[in-house]
Amino acid sequence: MRALLEVILLALQLYVYLIVASAILSWLVAFNVVNTRNDFVRSIWNFLDAVTEPALRPIRRILPNLGGVDISPVILILLIIFIQKLIVDYLLPAAF
Template sequence: MRALLDVILLALQLYVYILIAAAIFSWLIAFNIVNMRNQFVGTIGEALWRLTEPALRPVRRMLPNLGGIDISPIILLLIIFFIQRVILLYVYPAVY
């Protein structure tokens, strides 16, 4: 059972890295540092969008409209950190 919890924690940590990469990538696009017409950049952007959008969409629906500021990745990161702490502090010690 601990091996399953370790895999879940590893997947959550990997998703945190993907969320951070997607946020940085969106900033690079917003400030015109990278060009989305480049095929390689477009492929990376599409992959990051497809990986993060299913989790960010429900968070965005619950948040009020803040204009051009998107804080949904921060909220999702806090939720993931909370789940990781619950697993580490309460579930993991109870499993033999």
């Protein structure tokens, strides 16, 4: 049971990294630092969008329009941290 919880924690941490990478790439595209016409950038953009968008879409539907500022990645990261804390504090000590 402990090994499974450790794998879940690792997967959640990797997902946080993917959310951060997606947010940074969206800023770089918005400020025209990188161009999505480049095949490599487009493939990374499509991958990150396919991985993060299913989790971000429900949060974006609930949040009000903030005028171009998207805080849904921050809310999702806070939710993931909350889940990780629950696992570490309540499930891992009982998994001995």
